[in-house]
Amino acid sequence: MSLWPVFRDFAQAELAFRLLVASVILLATLAFLFAVYALVLRYRNARKRAHLDLLEASWTPVLMHVLQGRYPPEALWERVGAEEHLAFVRFILRYVRRVRGGQRQILRGVVEPFLPDVATGLTKGTVEERALVVQTLGTLGLPRFEADVVRALDDPSPLVAMVAARSLARPDHPQHIGVVIDHLERFGSWSRGFLGAMLAAIGPEGAETLRTTFEDPSRPGWIRTVAADALRWLNDVNAAEVAARVVSCETDRDLLVQALKLLERLGNEEHAPVVRKLAYAPDPVIRANALRTLGRIGDEGDGELLRDGLFDPSSWVVLQSVRSLARMGRWSTLQSLATSEHPRALFAQQVLEERGRHAWAR
Amino acid sequence: MGTLITALLWFNYVVLAYFVVLNLIYLATTIVSFGALRRYAVRMKSLDVDDLLTHGGAPPVTLLVPMFNEEATCVSSIRSFLTLSYPNYEIIVVNDGSKDGTLPRIRSTFKLVPAARVPTASLPTADIRGVYRSERYPSLWVIDKENGGKADALNAGLNLCHTPLFCALDGDTLMERDALIRVARPFLENDDVVAAGGILRIANGCEVEGGHVKRVRLPGSRLARLQVLEYLRAFLSGRMGWDRIGASLIISGAFGIFKRGIVVDAGGYSRNTVGEDMELVVRIHRHCRELEMPYRMGFVPDPVAWTECPETLKVLGRQRDRWQRGLIESLVRHRKMLANPRYGRVGMVGYPYFFFLEMLGPVVEILGYVAFVLSLILGIASPQYVVAFLMAAVAFGVVLSVSAVGLEELTFRRYPGVRDLLRLFGIAVLENFGYRQLTTWWRFRGTLSWLRGKRSWGRMERKGFGEAADPHEPRGVGVAHARSG
Secondary structure, eight states: OOSHHHHHHHHHSOHHHHHHHHHHHHHHHHHHHHHHHHHHHHHHHHHHHHHHHHHHHHHHHHHHHHHTTSSOTHHHHTTSOGGGHHHHHHHHHHHHTTOOTHHHHHHHHHHGGGHHHHHGGGSSSOHHHHHHHHHHHHHHSTTTTHHHHHHGGGOSSHHHHHHHHHHHOSTTOGGGHHHHHHTGGGGTTSOHHHHHHHHHTTOGGGHHHHHHHHHOTTSOHHHHHHHHHHHHHHTOTTHHHHHHHHHHHOOOHHHHHHHHHHHHHHOOGGGHHHHHTTTTOSSHHHHHHHHHHHHHHOOTTHHHHHHHHTTOSOHHHHHHHHHHHHHTTOHHHHHHHHTSOOTTHHHHHHHHHHTTOOTTOO | OHHHHHHHHHHHHHHHHHHHHHHHHHHHHHHHHHHHHHHHHHHHHHSOHHHHHHHOOOOOEEEEEEESSOTTTHHHHHHHHHTOOOSSEEEEEEEESOSSSHHHHHHHHHTEEEOOOOOSOOOOOSOEEEEEEESSOTTEEEEEEOOOOHHHHHHHHHHTOOSSEEEEEOTTOEEOTTHHHHHHHHHHHOTTEEEEEEEEEEOTTOEEETTEEEEOOOOSSHHHHHHHHHHHIIIIIIIHHHHHHTOOOOOOTTEEEEEHHHHHHTTSSOTTOSOHHHHHHHHHHHHHHHTTOOOEEEEEEEEEEEEOOOOSHHHHHHHHHHHHHHHHHHHHHTGGGTTOGGGHHIIIIIHHIIIIIIISHHHHHHHHHHHHHHHHHHTSSOHHHHHHHHHHHHHHHHHHHHHHHHHHHHHTOOOOOHHHHHHHHHHHHHTTTTHHHHHHHHHHHHHHHHHHTOOOOOOOOOOOOOOOOOTTSOTTSSGGGOOOO
């Protein structure tokens, strides 16, 4: 049967109809091409995965021997083909996250000859690709590529800069804490808690720089807050004096709160007077933290202050007051409160349960 | 008669315009999603999730899980919540006056005892009958209350939430172990983030063990498979795209994480809507914009929560009816935002789209079918045009669905077999012959229900995830309530 009449009728039909039919054909073709694309992707990924599995199956036993010191790294290198350098580096990157100490060093030695290939990606590619390169070099390539990773702190992309910062904020590289802190302003949108934990990862050797930053009035308040948080993570007792000074003269709310938290963890009775002044601060978050801190470093005389806290309009302040009374061992006060008709009785009940004291039991 | 014909002609143009605009927007969001997902996949390789966990700094989170008649799935879900990889979190299950064995089952499985917990907010809710804590798992709390609806239950949980973030989940949701750290990640990267949502996938047909999906499979039933494809399209093509544009109005109520303080300040969940999840998100947009506070909301495509989808037309119809009512309630309530520059891209782009195309869409479509038939009968449209147009509509639908499968293949590849892929392609074609029309009809029905003032949820049925019984569970409970997938 000839299709020519069909084409002739079509060519003579109205433009709108022809457009409609053409769009149907185009869309159907697109759908078919997408489907083929997805199948090709599946096939390609499956092949890639199978090939990688084979490679990793050949590398893994030798790697184990290298880690145990039975073979030199060269035994592994000769199994890595010219086209397999990046795959090998990614393989080692997965392993290095699971090990510590000497084994990490061995893995770094194993992957060292292949890192220059990776480093070529520092100045090209998308933001995400550069971030991956920085992460790889930061995890596997220090100190050799230290300058490159430090330079990445100035990358136009905040993501790349953050990956560089996290790579440098490691216990084996305490010398980088200064440069990381100097670049913190790039990460102003990041969570303060996350940044504090990141700086704390450098370990006790970074504490001195952190104390200096914490006390430095020329630094933005939020950076000082992050430094304080990091010091708290590190349990740096020397930071308590700095915190007391900050509490006595600063007005930045977040900075005050972090300083109070630091004192709550690391302070002593000598720091109590400056904390007491904040027990009636207008801001409930400051009040709550002040009362919480007094629960640990305060004395008998602070019992009255804490009982005042039971009447605070803020639930958080009341809860901290009750917890502080518990910390001071004021069990009879709390038990009387728990069994009374006082509007805050529930707070005492919760705290007594938290402490495993159910003497007021219903 | 002449007037009718003129009206029909014009209405046909409206339908045509609606079709073109809607599908162009779908196409645009798909294209935007394509680029965004590719970049995201590479980005995730440079951010080690395990490292995020061990580094610390992850904010404490409370999972809020309202449950109503979830006897079949409650234990599996809670088990999945208890084994998440996250440094610091609590779970508050809210039993919203269940009439089945939900509470007894939870009580016996997790050894609940009465406990005191201080409220941090005072959102109005139905009466609380009791607050319990698990002796076995101290981070698990249960609130037993009078029935008040999902929003009411969430507010009851919010009132007792002590953490800066909370994650709202459905009672039949199964979370992957690293889902919480992944969905909380935006809050680490940006202090302005107030809410984020993850991706929901269909658990029907999957192998579930210990509250986690062990093996991903397509469901056996065609109806469930159709929903698998719908969810892929909705999340990968739709939400990702709208999130990139910065005009997303939805975070799924089955898996969304929020800053507690913002939600409480905004008034908590609204109890007089069946679309409390969307209504909350829209209200948060409004609240933050009106206060001129910097804020962000995000969709995070890699954290996954699995949920059970309806496998009967009746239950699915009720669900879609409810979703449409929820959509209308949210959009009508906050119509002040429509095309209002004060609300930025949300008001100028997202809101008009949802209002005119998603909300009014079913009405236009159903009337469009009627108009087409009338046009054929009255001879004002040639059968060839109508057929060609319908074929174009089907072809466009197939393109969008196949591209969603392609996006899945490009990024997450959760369905391991090639057969699964081929089945999804088959579904992409089949859904245009009956299923789409059904969902449009249900949404149209939902619109009529809203106009009639209907407010109820309708009855949802749970079949369970088909897990083996826990050897620690009392006898008589467990497999009897489950059904293989």
